[in-house]
Amino acid sequence: MTTHHTSEGPSGPAPRRIGPARLGIYAFLLISALFFLLPLYVMLVTSVKPMAEIREGGLFALPSAVTFEPWIRAWSSACTGLDCRGISPGFWISVKILIPSVIASILIGAITGYALSFWRARGANLLFAALLLGAFLPYQVFIYPLVRIYSATGLFSTIYALVLTHVIFGLPVMTLLFRNYYAGIPIDLFKAARVDGGKFFSIFFRLMLPMSIPMLVVAVILQVTGIWNDFIMGLTFGGLANRPMTVQLTNLVAPTEGEIAYNVNMAATIMTAAVPLIIYFISGRWFVRGIAAGAVKG
Amino acid sequence: MSSVSLRNLKISFGAVNVLETLNLEVAEGEFIVLLGPSGCGKSTLLNAIAGLLDLTEGQVFIGGRNVTWAEPSERGIGMVFQSYALYPRLTVEGNLSFGLKMSGMPKAEIARRVADAARILQIEPLMKRQPAQLSGGQRQRVAIGRALVRNASVLLFDEPLSNLDAKLRTELRVEIKRLHKALGSTMIFVTHDQVEALTLADRIAVMHKGVIRQLASPKEIYQRPVDRFVASFVGSPQMNFLSGRIVRRDEALAFRLDGGGEIGLNGYDFTHPVSDGQVATLGIRPEQAQLQPSPQHTESLEPTFTIDEPMGPDTLLWGTLGGETFSLRTTSDHTPNLGTAMPIYVNPAQVSLFDAAGERL
Numbered sequence: 001m002t003t004h005h006t007s008e009g010p011s012g013p014a015p016r017r018i019g020p021a022r023l024g025i026y027a028f029l030l031i032s033a034l035f036f037l038l039p040l041y042v043m044l045v046t047s048v049k050p051m052a053e054i055r056e057g058g059l060f061a062l063p064s065a066v067t068f069e070p071w072i073r074a075w076s077s078a079c080t081g082l083d084c085r086g087i088s089p090g091f092w093i094s095v096k097i098l099i100p101s102v103i104a105s106i107l108i109g110a111i112t113g114y115a116l117s118f119w120r121a122r123g124a125n126l127l128f129a130a131l132l133l134g135a136f137l138p139y140q141v142f143i144y145p146l147v148r149i150y151s152a153t154g155l156f157s158t159i160y161a162l163v164l165t166h167v168i169f170g171l172p173v174m175t176l177l178f179r180n181y182y183a184g185i186p187i188d189l190f191k192a193a194r195v196d197g198g199k200f201f202s203i204f205f206r207l208m209l210p211m212s213i214p215m216l217v218v219a220v221i222l223q224v225t226g227i228w229n230d231f232i233m234g235l236t237f238g239g240l241a242n243r244p245m246t247v248q249l250t251n252l253v254a255p256t257e258g259e260i261a262y263n264v265n266m267a268a269t270i271m272t273a274a275v276p277l278i279i280y281f282i283s284g285r286w287f288v289r290g291i292a293a294g295a296v297k298g
Numbered sequence: 299m300s301s302v303s304l305r306n307l308k309i310s311f312g313a314v315n316v317l318e319t320l321n322l323e324v325a326e327g328e329f330i331v332l333l334g335p336s337g338c339g340k341s342t343l344l345n346a347i348a349g350l351l352d353l354t355e356g357q358v359f360i361g362g363r364n365v366t367w368a369e370p371s372e373r374g375i376g377m378v379f380q381s382y383a384l385y386p387r388l389t390v391e392g393n394l395s396f397g398l399k400m401s402g403m404p405k406a407e408i409a410r411r412v413a414d415a416a417r418i419l420q421i422e423p424l425m426k427r428q429p430a431q432l433s434g435g436q437r438q439r440v441a442i443g444r445a446l447v448r449n450a451s452v453l454l455f456d457e458p459l460s461n462l463d464a465k466l467r468t469e470l471r472v473e474i475k476r477l478h479k480a481l482g483s484t485m486i487f488v489t490h491d492q493v494e495a496l497t498l499a500d501r502i503a504v505m506h507k508g509v510i511r512q513l514a515s516p517k518e519i520y521q522r523p524v525d526r527f528v529a530s531f532v533g534s535p536q537m538n539f540l541s542g543r544i545v546r547r548d549e550a551l552a553f554r555l556d557g558g559g560e561i562g563l564n565g566y567d568f569t570h571p572v573s574d575g576q577v578a579t580l581g582i583r584p585e586q587a588q589l590q591p592s593p594q595h596t597e598s599l600e601p602t603f604t605i606d607e608p609m610g611p612d613t614l615l616w617g618t619l620g621g622e623t624f625s626l627r628t629t630s631d632h633t634p635n636l637g638t639a640m641p642i643y644v645n646p647a648q649v650s651l652f653d654a655a656g657e658r659l
Contacts, residue, residue: 191348
């Protein structure tokens with residue numbers, strides 16, 4: 001400790017005060033959080049209430065008797081039309097669509113982005129411009145031609161049609177994402193790998209892909225959310241046999257005769273929304289880690 | 299050890315010619331430095347030798363073999379980059395062995411070569427570290443090591459010292475020279491730093507606008523630059539240029555400054571015939587003029603010095619001569635009077651003369 005006296009007046013860090021601006025920010029954050037959490041709260045409490053309790057009203061009230069019966073019904077025995085197997089078949093179909101679509105779209109997008117930024121093939125810029133254009137065209141334009149193409153090739157109402165559609169529509173954005181990420185990697189690194197004997201794929205898989213983890217996490221979040229939440233493609237190309245979870249959910253909650261089972265509907269909706277949510281929670285941490293790891297420079 | 303031979307090399311990007319019909323023969327074990335300002339095409343030339351760039355015309359031979367269409371890895375070269383270009387997610391050991399692993403070399407051989415390179419470059423304690431944990435000098439050593447493990451007969455350096463601080467740069471420069479002596483491999487080194495060029499090279503190729511202006515030993519480049527560009531680019535502070543005319547005086551040639559003053563040219567080795575009254579530029583390096591006459595330093599001029607810069611071993615004097623900037627390097631402790639005209643002495647055999655187009659006379 002030093003006993004040396006400094007001259008009078010302010011010294012060291014200024015004291016922190018909580019001013020009105022800071023209070024305003026906290027108030028805003030609190031209100032926003034409540035606004036977004038309230039519907040989730042209502043869904044959760046409703047999904048574990050028996051119908052008798054729901055009929056009494058009290059939307060925000062906590063359940064007096066918790067029951068998981070609506071969840072079980074929603075998963076395995078609720079009726080969508082004549083089919084009374086709950087929403088679980090849709091879940092598995094969605095998984096079957098999701099996994100190959102996400103892997104293929106990210107991998108092909110990353111390879112295309114890598115080729116565009118490092119190998120600079122003739123006409124690469126033109127190709128990139130075309131891909132960008134593709135990213136901004138509305139999907140609706142493609143639907144009817146695609147229906148004709150799939151029915152002509154016998155792919156219609158198969159899982160392949162859905163996977164193919166998701167991969168193709170995912171490509172422009174995935175390519176853009178990875179091209180821009182790779183544009184930030186020094187070209188010398190690529191040159192060094194070429195001198196070291198790297199070929200197109202060996203440089204990609206051994207050098208570039210391991211360096212792309214932050215971008216891969218972003219891509220997985222984007223693609224899982226997009227593909228899982230897709231409704232129009234599933235409805236159009238899936239046919240009757242391959243309805244993804246979202247399509248089944250709409251059929252389930254669509255008003256039919258008799259009493260609407262709000263608790264079952266809520267449970268089914270939460271289950272459908274769970275997959276993107278879980279992905280956010282898991283990869284969010286990795287995302288931050290990935291960014292932090294990339295940011296450490298000497 | 300391989301020779302490198304570039305024949306009628308031409309590289310253009312669209313309508314822009316980066317290299318114009320360039321020929322260069324590098325002997326086995328030679329240390330060649332490509333020197334020039336940024337944008338002169340020296341890095342382009344190095345990339346072309348490495349095979350990282352397509353040629354527009356011409357051929358590249360390495361070790362007598364035509365490698366014009368060969369992949370970079372098939373050319374028997376190793377390359378070191380300015381930005382180090384270490385693979386960020388691999389350890390030092392991983393960086394050194396990366397290329398060897400890709401080529402499917404047996405593990406024992408990889409380990410032996412990596413250990414050899416680590417010993418030569420004294421990076422053995424760093425083998426388990428990540429590039430981010432290394433200092434700039436250590437990173438560049440690893441980058442050199444990565445070129446060494448390939449047992450390349452030609453090593454290419456693309457401004458490898460430019461990102462280092464002054465002290466490290468000097469250290470690593472000596473290291474590279476020692477490495478060249480020890481390995482005897484052919485080295486081609488790109489830099490814009492004339493000190494690196496002069497200290498390292500067997501021969502320097504001074505480049506400007508896609509053309510090699512002069513290819514010669516450092517001594518020759520420094521003492522007998524072929525044109526004004528080479529003369530002004532090499533040497534720091536740069537050569538003094540004084541405009542004037544060649545005149546005939548008593549059956550001998552002399553140079554008469556436009557700003558007043560005249561020196562005899564007795565002993566100057568003309569490469570071109572000159573005529574009486576021809577417009578020319580006289581080039582004198584700061585250390586080619588001195589404050590006292592000597593048997594060789596016979597000709598005198600009278601500049602006025604206004605500023606002195608003590609540099610330690612010597613002192614730089616700055617002033618004007620006939621309205622043109624003039625500098626002089628002196629080892630004398632005795633600082634002359636500043637602000638008044640004073641005689642300085644030059645040896646006509648040492649100076650350079652350039653014609654109106656800038657070519658050496």
